[in-house]
């Protein structure tokens with residue numbers, strides 16, 4: 001089944017065309033990495049999937065229906081920073097989403113309902129390796145722990161689609177490797193489709209089932225405003241990664257296995273994007 005369909009989507013801000021004629025179908029439970037040079041519109045694209053921005057033209061379907069006009073619990077998001085609430089404890093951060101949603105529908109939760117939610121929040125925290133930190137505040141956590149908390153917060157809402165905007169970009173390499181393992185495990189276990197913006201191709205190949213590149217194909221100074229970026233590469237990672245079915249390339253998340261990721265690199269097969277072939281280059285300032 002197809003989770004997300006993007007049909008001829010354009011995004012313009014005033015006179016500036018940021019994205020043009022983007023077409024993309026993302027299968028349910030895919031993990032798509034979105035790469036491309038700085039400023040090509042990756043975050044803008046993610047914000048459209050979230051419902052924070054509207055396409056100027058074209059449409060976006062989620063499970064066959066028009067994308068709801070507002071961000072909703074069906075779509076979770078984790079940013080590079082500042083995804084969590086600094087004034088709430090770790091436990092409070094994980095409970096706040098369901099509490100707010102519940103309050104809208106049923107009023108505040110009390111007694112048994114609140115205890116059940118706290119229990120669920122605690123097991124989610126254990127899931128992301130944060131057991132024992134429930135009463136701390138985000139400022140008392142390391143960067144890696146804060147991103148684990150942000151993931152737990154997003155996953156508590158059981159989103160159908162998880163949107164990640166360079167969520168691991170600010171982490172040290174060792175912590176990044178750990179959180180990659182966690183992310184792989186969560187994607188295998190939780191029924192969700194993931195779209196992740198990253199500047200790091202290695203990270204893209206480590207995590208994704210598919211790598212999609214945006215690129216501005218016309219980039220002379222006089223063309224910069226009139227033409228936007230579009231999909232220039234679409235690569236299926238090989239060997240195929242299928243949610244729930246771990247391969248030797250994911251041996252680092254199999255119980256009782258040593259870290260075997262250094263065994264091999266993944267290579268990809270290119271899908272037809274409709275765009276002319278361009279060398280893949282993703283400079284970062």
Ligand SMILES: Nc1ncnc2c1ncn2[C@@H]1O[C@H](COP(=O)(O)OP(=O)(O)OP(=O)(O)O)[C@@H](O)[C@H]1O
Pocket residue numbers: 013018036037038039040041042043044045
């Ligand atoms: N709200 C806005 N109003 C006007 N222009 C915007 C707005 N949001 C983004 N832009 C412009 O859209 C372009 C794409 O920005 P965007 O942040 O999506 O790029 P990006 O690929 O995510 O960049 P980076 O990799 O550096 O994060 C930029 O030129 C930016 O200035």
